[in-house]
Amino acid sequence: MTRAALYARFSSDQQKDRSIADQISLCRDLCAREGMTVISTFEDRAISGSAAVNRPGFQALMQAAESRLFDVIVAEDMDRIFRDQADYHNVRKRLDFLGITLHTATGKIGTIDGALRALMSEQFIENLRVHTRRGLEGVLRDGRHAGGRAYGYRAIKDKPGELEIVEDEAEIVRQIFSDYVAGKTPRQIAHDLNNRSVRPPRGRLWNGSTINGNVARGGGMILNDLYAGRIVWNKVRMVKDPATGKRLSRPNPKEQYRIVEAPHLRIIDDATFKAAQGIKAERRRDATPASAQRARAPKRVFSGLIRCGSCGGGMSSIGSDRKGLRLQCSAHRESGSCDNGRRIYLSDIEALAIKGLRQHLAHPEVIAEFVDAYNAERKRLKKEASTERARLERRLGEIEREMRRIVDSIVVTGMPPEQFVARMQELEAEKTKVMAGLERAKETDNVIALHPKALDRYKDAVVELADELKRGTPTEFATVRELVTAIIVHASPSRPGGAGTRANAEDDRNVRIDIKGRLAALCGNPALFPNMAMSG
Incomplete structure (x- = not known):
């Protein structure tokens, strides 16, 4: 009798755990019809299929395969197992060597149809990325904020992407810019705020880096154009490390920034904001992007x-x-x-x-x-x-x-x-x-x-x-x-x-x-x- 291992996965924490149970039930019915004996089940919850290396359930499945504990892997569909062509081809070669086949609800996966389905699964992720980006650009064109938190603002309930000014925090922002233009360093400003027990944007204490930010990434309070009434989007892009499967941010060149005027969100006047940027440029030590990222x-x-x-x-x-x-x-x-x-x-x-x-x-x-x-x-x-x-x-x-x-x-x-x-x-x-x-x-x-x-x-x-x-x-x-x-x-x-x-x-x-x-x-x-x- 053929020994089968079942694999189930869903990718988003907004999906229900019931999805796993439904997939397992479908696979068990398939095994019963095909005369296969279910040896074990493996699952990954709320983990993307775009990388195999960071899925513990899939890694456990492959370890069991190396021990030849089963003869076939059964999943609801190919995209539950693979969303990346390289992962599919690498794993498929190993499974072929071990004599283990792949089955889905539509039947056994062959060499040609498996490669085509892996390509389609990867293309789905690419299309989803394009559609998500297009949606965010639409939000930006409407004059709404496309994401991320900023000190001095809060989201308006039931109005996605719309922000309003928090006046108590806005007054702290004005004081920070005033002190900075007057000659105080970010560290001195942070000391003053901590001595006054002012609550920071996150964490327990204000730091100089919170105020000073990073020029390459356009981060930090001094560099935040939102305070001058401009929504700036696309400062960074997310890339996935193929070795770890983790998403990492990379700064984009300024010509790729998307900028929309939002005068209703202005906290700092233009003269003060420009003066702060001039001081920032004078204080910044010269560094090439390569050395900064090394x-x-x-x-x-x-x-x-x-x-x-x-x-x-x-x-x-x-x-x-x-x-x-x-x-x-x-x-x-x-x-x-x-x-x-x-x-x-x-x-x-x-x-x-x-x-x-x-x-x-x-x-x-x-x-x-x-x-x-x-x-x-x-x-x-x-x-x-x-x-x-x-x-x-x-x-x-x-x-x-x-x-x-x-x-x-x-x-x-x-x-x-x-x-x-x-x-x-x-x-x-x-x-x-x-x-x-x-x-x-x-x-x-x-x-x-x-x-x-x-x-x-x-x-x-x-x-x-x-x-x-x-x-x-x-x-x-x-x-x-x-x-x-x-x-x-x-x-x-x-x-x-x-x-x-x-x-x-x-x-x-x-x-x-x-x-x-x-x-x-x-x-x-x-x-x-x-x-x-x-x-x-």
């Missing part, structure tokens, strides 16, 4: 790992002086939510951290204990694996002999095959599990034991750690960054007079750091590698 690699070994001991937030660069690069709490600078305004030299933090790592990693008795424990555990696991492998090999032989006896009974004696179907299915399933266990046993045997001589090379590498980090590259930093999860900086409060005064010169170099690492997790023994503290 992923940042860590420039220093501990980049992004240094955190403020007062609030736990990150610490970022505030420029250099003759002594070197200085860091300050980002939360203090951006929103004023942290009282720690101390400025710390990065070179001091790096020197302390490297010193701590060298001292902590250079205890040969600790490493020797780890090596001994590791090798002992390897021996124990290998012994257990050998015993288990022998048992599995014996059981595999028994299963294969029983399967041969069943085949002989059918061929030689002429006994009806129907009597043995259930037993053969049980043996096939058990055989798959046994073979998977044998593969795991092989992987256990492949792990290499640590040799005691490795300690000498290890100690030499630890001694050279500081020099390597000074001349290292971002790629080489990755090894140390795997060991360190965070460096918490604790510094004594500044004395009256500011961080740059002579009274604070000594305090600026007096810090204590806590180095949090993964060594304890790697060894499974927190006592061997506790988090360390260094002062200097």
